Every structure is written in structure tokens, then in C-alpha cells.
Amino acid sequence: MKAFTYARAGSTADAVAADAMKIAGGTNLLDLMKLEVEVPRRLVDINRLPLAAIEPAGGGLRIGAVVRNSDLAADIRVRRDYAVLSKALLAGASGQLRNKATTGGNLCQRTRCGYFTDTAMPCNKREPGSGCQAIGGFNRIHAILGASDACIATYPGDMAVAMSALDAVVEIEGTAGSRSVAVRDFHRLPGNTPERDNVLEADDLITAVTLPAPVPGRHAYRKVRDRSSYAFALVSIAAVVEMDAGRIASASLAFGGLAHKPWHDPAIAEILIGKAPSKALFDKAADVLLAGAQGQGANDFKIPLARRTLHAVLAELTGETA
Amino acid sequence: MTNTLTMDKPDVRNRLDAMAQGIIGAPLDRPEGPLKVVGTATYASEWQLPDMAYGVFARATVPAGKVASIDREAVLAMPGVLAIHDDPRMLVNPAQGGAGKKPLQDIREIHYFGQTVALVVAETFEQATAAAKALKVEYAAPDDASVFDPESSAATVEHGPDTQRVQTGDLDKAMADAAFSVDVTYTTAGHASAAMEPHASIASWQGDQLTLRGSLQMLNYNVAELADSLAVGQSQVRILSPYVGGGFGSKLGVGEDSVAAAIASRELGRPVRVDMSRQQVFETVMRRSETRQRLRLAARADGVLTGIGHECLVSNLPGEQYAEPVTQATEFLYGGENRMLSVDVARIVRLCAGSVRAPGEAVGMQALESAMDELAEKVGIDPVELRKRNIPAIDPSQGTPYSSNTLAKCLDAGAARFGWDQRQTQTCATREGEWWIGMGVASAARVHKLVEASARVTLASDGTVKVETDMTDIGTGTYAVLGQIAGEMLGTPIEKVSVCLGDSALPAGPGSGGSWGAASSGSAVFLACEQIRQALAKKFQGDEEALSLKDGIARLGEASAMVVDLVAGKPIVGEGTIKPGETSKATRQASYGAFFAEVAVNAYTGETRVRRMTGAFGIGRVLNEKTATSQCYGGMTWSIGSALTEELAFDLRDGHLVNHDLAEYHVPVNLDVPALEVVFVEERDPHASPIQAKGVGELGICGGAGAIANAIYNACGVRVRDFPMTLDKIIGGLPD
């Protein structure tokens, strides 16, 4: 780890003006600093900012940026009205980590690509222009959707996948004032600038995430991984589906483990809405999801796995298993 | 004089059963447990020595070649930096278990990616870490291209040790003539030991005397390895390793940290602590080789084997002697007169391969036991029955009798406890919601070895008992069982027995490895106590065998006395040494068992969950039911890892280990491990040791993954021949 200075922010304005990297729970940042993947010269601690509340807002909920993952998952309003979010949070990491991890930090967690976390390896995300060693290497956990020749990493988190399905909005405070960005637009595809995971500028501070008013329907978060717990998703699906008279009345889905961002494609819901559930219908939805899917070798299995997992989730939520 | 026993004939006296204290075998708590829970057990890196400096390794970022230059000035100018070492005595990789001499030295030559290339020493751990990372090293490319893939045609393949070769009869003919046969190839992934405590050493010199606080499993051998590496006399080296946070083979031999700490400390004239990061432990301490195993089974119509072939390919660095002994249990487990067993070694550039958790059987048995399941299906008989039909009367490879063989009893006891009769013969017969349910069985076997060991026991004038040996306790229960043996033999309540371990100045033990620890060091303690009993019996002018000791009271015939009165202010010291002898040649010694597993396989995603698992084991005398059971729980847990999750992922372009931490190298977590059930088939093996105990630690791994593989097949009809059986290997074969 390289030497750095540390200061605690007294206000959100302080944090924005600090010209420093934000540290919240530190569960991702400290690991990366030890590996010297992140080498901030200055840290500003945002844990004591008044951003730890979950409050009603605009028919939905406003979640402060330093609300802990454990607290958010356990909140009775979240469990009742946004079960998919609670389930996604509880599917992530471990109890100890969730006690420290924050809403803002979770959104910004970095990829688990094993070449990104090893400073001896070329990696365009860590060192733009150095190359992508994951291509042609061990890429079991890498992307099958939206990857580029510059980077095939995945966004590893669970919480944001549920937030994408719920169409949540990120509130950001920056040097030029505050702005809002839909979670669906918050993370980026790698393109030629994989060093940028999301739309945040260096000084930006996430202050909150707002959830819109609850929508009716059944919620599921299905996470498929290499062991029963404490592993990142190979494929995950956040889904809210409402049935009416044997037909799918509304559906909202987002996918984790497949791309550099939680994958949301409105065309998938369009295929489903208004139709009676069936295996053939689910297959059509999977066709839309996977139309542009491209394996990298060690992760080719994610293509059939995503299809199968989508079948499982839709069967569970619609009751259609025939 | 030391009471020495060479195990030349079976010890049928069963002395421990004749003792009166009644604590042998009892499920007593580990005495050091509370210290570990509250954090007062001091692990290697936790000693606070005055004026200590800190060393951290820099790592090679190429897989081969030579160090051409190191930019020392820049790093020496960094805050707190004291020295940079690349002394030619520093180790390329740890010593192999039991080597007793130095391993490969000279880190200026690069043998694999991630190898240590220099030690940077600084005033603080943080300064040393930053400086080691900043060290710029230039490399000269090697002359020849390196081979990183054991399956590459460019890899040089050599025969493994001749001791691992068995060839009798004509297997090809047996296969051709067989009523039923199986000819299949299984592969298993490489494994890391994944001990919780990372490797660390603190070296301090007093004149020419070195004290090394380390995390090591076999001190007697480690002293020799360290002295040889440093080119000093063995009498100059003392190693302390009272608590070890898991070893699993990774701490059998002295490692890079110990030698580097000693060199740095000598030069600096201050104690030096060297810590390895988790990633460095993964990258530079032994791996278990991946394996490719061709299994051929030839059987008569009734399933009785006429031939067995187990031909394997493993890998290691060029020049390394060690070859994963994959066929070790295949030698003696099942009959069949036509046999062909071999292990070949592909020479590749990856970190050194060595002992990891039950070397050999851990991966060999899971493949053999899967193949046996394939045979049972072909023959059309119950897999338990197939195994029982193939238990030979004598060791089919050596022609020697078994010291004891509990396989049939274990299969029966395990089947009864598990409810094996509920198993459906047909695959895909049970479905619960999204899950296919199935059951599988496998045999367990692990060679038993008695290793020379000494111990000293002191009966003090206050009636307390002290046991001393350089044996280590790597979390297995050594402190508990050695105390129990002494307490039982000397009629001393366990609260009055203390056990001192992990100091090389104490009588040499066998070290913790290969599951020989409890039986070997326990026998030495037993013999030392026998000597004390003789001294006490003498006070009655009587025979030791007639002496009864219980709760501090001695009885012999009509006479009785308080033990403290007999000791009369003069502590009695007993010394015992056990040596392996003729019985290990005259008989085939092993511990046996049987695994039964029930799994659920998700019909959509191919995820496998072990729902319950039963293990029945015959380990000779059970010295402590609790610690023995815990050992079996641990073994079965590792077998779940080997079955489903554990895999070292190497990049085939440079041989570097990609998943070098515990987030991406997946050991089973709590949710992967269901309720485990352990049944002991009690026995006394008089050939194995004078305490009639055999090895237990590793047995619980040896075959368990096969039971899980067979259960997966029984559940969903998918036969996976590539371990770990991750979901990607299952989804393609699932029924619609």
C-alpha cells in the first residue's frame, strides 16, 4: 500500500471539494489499495455524513449513500415493497461485509477480473492502453454481453441489478451542483474507455439512491454461482412480474454477471407483457437477451446458463413450469 | 534410559484398555481451545520482539529467466527501508515434507511466475510492503521456451517413482476377456492447502544461535532443512511453533519466509519478521498437482474384478522429485490379478507441486470410486455390494495380509445409518421442485504410517504430569490426545496434565503430516508413561502390569498408596521412543471407511447442493471421540470442496495462478456443508502401534468426492469425469 492522507468530511460540500477519493465501508477500496490497484494520494471519509437515512420520497424511498447493506436489506419497507432489493443484498458477500458495505460503495465496487487485481498483468481498465490479458486467459467470470476488444470485465455486484430492475435513480453531488442519473445509465459499457466503470467524475459524491413508488407483482432475485454462498454471480436475475388472468401484466428484469453493467433490455419485458406464460415464450425472451451474446472460451457456458436461469425465474414467478 | 519400542511384532496386550482412569477415547475438549478463541494463543507472526524489523518479498513477474538487475538505490531511499536481500541461499520453494535437507535455492534464477525474487526489510511492515512493491527488477529471458500446460505435446513426460509402479498379469487381456469393463479417464484440478494462517517467520540471533518462530508442521525435519539451507549446524537452530493455524501440507517443509528471515536478521543484527501475503502463499507454497487418470476395470459377470488399471499423469517443476501418489490406495483396496498402476510426471513451469491434504488418495480415490460406480451400473448390482465383493483376503499388490481391514464393516455401518436402502437404482427417479435428488456411495482408504517419535513425560512431586515433545498441533487435537494418553496411563485427572509442544528443543516427534501424528507421538508418550509406571511399580516391589493408577492413587495387589507419596519429592521422568519395524512390512496398514452422500442438482442451473453426508470410519483405537470426529468433519468438508468448488486456475500462457486468494479460490463455505454424520467402527489394530491407533486426519477426504459424483449421477443421470463438478459441466447433460 502506498502512503496516503486521510481526512473526515464534515459536509457533503467538503467531500466534493476535498480532491480526494471517497472511502465509505472500505470493503472494496482497502483491498484494492493493498494490492496497489488503487493508489489514492488522499482519502476523504464520508461515513459520518448525514446520508444514513432511509426516508419516504415521491411515493418511493430515498436511501442515503452510507446506509449499510445490512440495514437496507432488513428495512421493513424494503422487504415489503422492494423484496427483490432485499434479496439481492442478502445474496451478496457475507454478514460481516454487509455490515460495513454502503449503498454508494456497493454501486461503485470494481470488477473481480483476476487480471485487473494483479498489477503484474496488462489491463486496460487499470492501466489504459496496456492491453486486456483476460482475453485469451482465464475468463470464467467475464462478460458475454456488451464487451469490447478493450475489456471483457463484468460489473460484479448484486444490489445494483435489483435497483436496475426497479428503475432506481442515483443522486449525485458534484463540483457543478447536483444531478440525477438512472441506475440503468449509471454503469457504462467498456468501449474504448474501460477505465471508467460508471458516469461519476472524480469529485462526484453519490448522496442517495431513490426508488420509485412500488409496482405490483412478485419479486425474485436468483443468483447462480460457484458455491452456495460468498461468491460472485456467474449469472443473476432480478425480476418483478405481475400476473393478471393467466397473462403477464407487467414485467421488469435485469441481469447480473453478464456484462460491464447490470443488463437491462426493455425488449425482454415487451416480449413477455400481455402473453400467457409458456416455455416457448420464455425461450423468446431468452433469445432477445442473448441475441448478441459472445463467449470468451472459459465463460461460454454462461450463454446456456443465462437462458436456463431465465426459465427458472419466469417459471417461479408465473407459476408456469409445464 | 529411553524406553524404545521398534514395532517388529504386533502389540496385542492392549494396555490402554487395561488402564483405570477412563479418559482415553473420551470426547474431551481441546485444552488450547479457549486460548485460540480469546486470542491469547500466539501464532508465528504475533510475537512482539524488541527492535523488530519487517521483511516483505518482491515477486517475479515473469515465469522464467534470470534476474538481470535490481534497482536497489531507489528502494533503499524509501522511508524506513533497511536492506534488500537476494542471498543465493534464499529458497525458490519450500522443502518437500520430510525432506530434512535444503530445497532448491537461489532466487536470482526464475523457476515460476510469482516466485520470490528479493526480500525488502524496513522499520515497519507497511514500509516494507510498499517498498517491495516498488522494487524494479529487470529480467534476462530464458534460452528455451517454457511449457505451462501439462497436456501440451511439448511437455516432457517422465516416469514417476518406481515405487508407484505396479504391473502384474495382463490387463489388456483381462479387459478383452471381461464380462463387464470400464475404461474411462477422469481429471482433477489442482488444489491449494488454503490454511487460514498465512506463512510467517520471526528470526532472532543470539550470537551464533538462531531462534525461529514459525508456522511449521514438522520441527525435527525443519531444523535440519533450515540449518542446511543456511549452512549452519543443526545445534545452532531452535524452532518454536506452538500454535499453527492450519497446515494441510503447506507447512511440512521449511519455506521461503523462514530462510529469508534468518538471513535478514543475521545481517541486520535485529529480529526480523517476514510475513507472506495471502496471494504470496497461494503463489509460492506447494500446490497439489492436477491429475489425469485413466481407469480400467475388468470384471467377471458377478462383478468380481479380474483386472484394475490406474494410469496417471501429474505435473511438477523440472527436477522436482515429488509426484502426487495418485494410485496409493488402488494398490491394495480391491482385488484383481491383472494390475497396471503408474504415475507419470509432466515437467511444466508452475509453482512447485507437493503435499496437500491427503496426497494421493484425496484425488485418486474419488476417480477410482466413480469408476467403481460406473462398473456397478454395468454389472447391475448395488454399488455397496460391488465393493464388498472385491475386498481381497490379502493385499493384491504386495501379497501381505492386512493389519486390519474394516472396509466391509464401514460400508455396512454407513449404509445402515444413512438409509442406503432408500436409494433409487434408476437415475432421475426423484424430483423435489426444481431439484433432482440422488444418493451415492464411495469407499475410503488412506495408508497408515508409523513414524519414529520420542517424548518425555514427567510425573512431578505434586502429582501433576507434563508431556513434552517437539510435535506440533496444527489444529487437529494433539494437545488433547497426548494429554489423555498420559492421564490414562498414569491415573491422572486431565486437569493435572499439561502438554508442551512445538519447541524443537524438546524430544523429536514425527511432525504433523500424513495422519501419522497421533498414533506415532501418542505411542512415544505411551512408552514414556510405561517407564514411569515401572518406576512406581518398583516402589511396591511389584510388576508394572499389575499396577493400577486412578485419580492419583496407586494400587498393586493388596497394597495402595498416594502417587505423590510414592514420588516423594523426586519427580519421575519417563522417556519413550517408538520406531517403525517389521509390522509395517509384514502387513498392509491402512485406515478404511465409507461415504454416503445425498445431493440435490438444480434442474435449471446445474448447481449441486450436498444435502447430507455420512462417513463410517475404521481408524483403530479412537483416542478422543470429539477431536477424531472433528477431523472427519474437516476431511468430509474438503471432499465437498474437491467435488464441487476447489480449483487452482492457471493461465496457460505464463503459468501464473489467476485465482490466488480466498475470494476466488473457492473452499466450501458453511452453506455448502450440510449436517455431516460420522460413525466410528471401533477396532484395535495391534500391528499399527502399541496404542492400537491408526491415522484419521486425512481419511475423511479420501473418496468423499466420489460419493458426491455418484450421487449426482444417480440424481440426474449426468456422469461428470472432471473435478470439480461445477455447474457448467452439468447443465449440458441435464434432462429436459
Ligand SMILES: Cc1cc2nc3c(=O)[nH]c(=O)nc-3n(C[C@H](O)[C@H](O)[C@H](O)COP(=O)(O)OP(=O)(O)OC[C@H]3O[C@@H](n4cnc5c(N)ncnc54)[C@H](O)[C@@H]3O)c2cc1C
Ligand atoms: C470477499 C468479498 C465478497 C463479496 N461478495 C459480494 C457479492 O457476492 N455481491 C456483491 O454485490 N458484492 C460483494 N462484495 C463487494 C461488496 O459488496 C463491496 O465491497 C461493498 O459493497 C463496497 O461498499 P463500501 O462501502 O465498503 O465501499 P468502499 O470500499 O468504501 O468504496 C468502494 C468504491 O466506491 C467509492 N465510493 C464509496 N462511496 C461513495 C460515494 N458515496 N460516492 C462516490 N463514490 C463512492 C469509493 O471511492 C471506492 O472507489 C464482496 C466483497 C468482498 C471483499
Ligand code: SF4
Ligand atoms: S477484462 Fe477488463 S479488467 Fe480484465 S484485464 Fe481486461 S481490461 Fe482489465
